Amino acid sequence: MLVLTRRVGETLVIDGNIRVTVLSVDGERVSIGVDAPRSAPIVRQELFDAVQAENRLAANRVAPDRLLTRLGGAPAAT
């Protein structure tokens, strides 16, 4: 991991078109502003982790037929 030190109001530039600015620091909370093109979605790590965890839960083969039946579909052909 690259570690850089920045002061409030200072900015990092990533890949030429993403700007990350430290807006304020209050104790352990840091406010960060990000300017990025829409093609570069930005999400909090915990949200990314939650989606990943749910992918692994939803991928479980346990009782897919029962799940399909509960949703009104036919049991899955294998």
Next chain:
Amino acid sequence: MTAMRAARLDDVIPSAAGRLPERYTLTFPDGLIGCPDWLAFTAHEDAPNDLLLLDSLDDDDVRFVLLDARRAEPAFFARVGADDLARMQTLGVGSDPAVGVFVTVAEQPDGAVTANLLGPLVIDRRRRVGMQLVLAGLPWSTRHVIEPR
């Protein structure tokens, strides 16, 4: 503004009911979120029920049941943020009837059936490619209850 756009999207996007083949190979060039090796699936359409079943071609133990996002949550498009909506539109959502938005569903340990509204899959059934997004700012969770236990 967002609600108006969403209303129009609802008019344009067909339900999962489709004129497309019932079974085909679907590729996710970037894999799924946190699961980059899950690239290809056999897709089975259950159009009358807005369901799509994905069987991984990369891992025999991976199978997803997907549900049309609007059936999982009727207000889905009305609540998606402007940036996320714009991103979906660049993928053809709202303009190409073959492009649909699905969510994974799971049965939780307590028996409730939940939908992951924060990680929808945009699926282009004509080109047979998909992409999973992570949405921010929605009032729901990755475990939105659609059928209680």
